[in-house]
Amino acid sequence: MDAPDDVLLCSGDLEDFGRFYDRYARTLLGFFQRRTGDPEVAADLTAETFAAALVARSRYRPQAGADGAGAWLFTIARHKLTDYLRRGHAEDRMRARLAMEPVPLGADDIELIRWLGEEVATQMVDELAEDQRDVIRAHVLDDQDYGEIARTRRLSEATVRKRVSRGLKVLRERAGGER
Secondary structure (H helix, E strand, O other): OOOOHHHHHHOOOHHHHHHHHHHHHHHHHHHHHHHHOOHHHHHHHHHHHHHHHHHHHHHOOOOOOOOOHHHHHHHHHHHHHHHHHHHOOOOOHHHHHOOOOOOOOOHHHHHHHHHHHHHHHHHHHHOOOHHHHHHHHHHHHOOOOHHHHHHHHOOOHHHHHHHHHHHHHHHHHHHOOOO
16 A cells, blocks of 8 residues: 555655655646746756755645645745746756756657646646536637537536636646636
């Protein structure tokens, strides 16, 4: 049986942290890729996020009813992204503190990170409630207008607009807040 995220993060064992990393690395790469559009920046911000989490894990405190270590990690990720957007480059302080060298990305790595940005977004849409998922796909992915969606689904245009709005709100919340 696999240990919960909180246990892996707090154990103090580097192998456990490695398992925590494995659970979230692809998702974080996709998260940063969608927001920056640059695979190298996405890789740098992912490394910065995990370096910061490794340094700060002793301060993490699990809370009953909270989303746990994954939410904590994404809070760090949002801060790293905000810092990047403000400064225009990833900060190397945490990596330097841990003596981590940046890993150069090859063409295959860059393509994988771009794919993760798309795949994670598609997965997030797939996890929406059916009524929201269908109209998000139609409006955002298939570029149909609200009237066309309403006609094909026999709904009012106001209902379609409301479902799209609610679905996008859920996606923003799951992805880490307003954009």
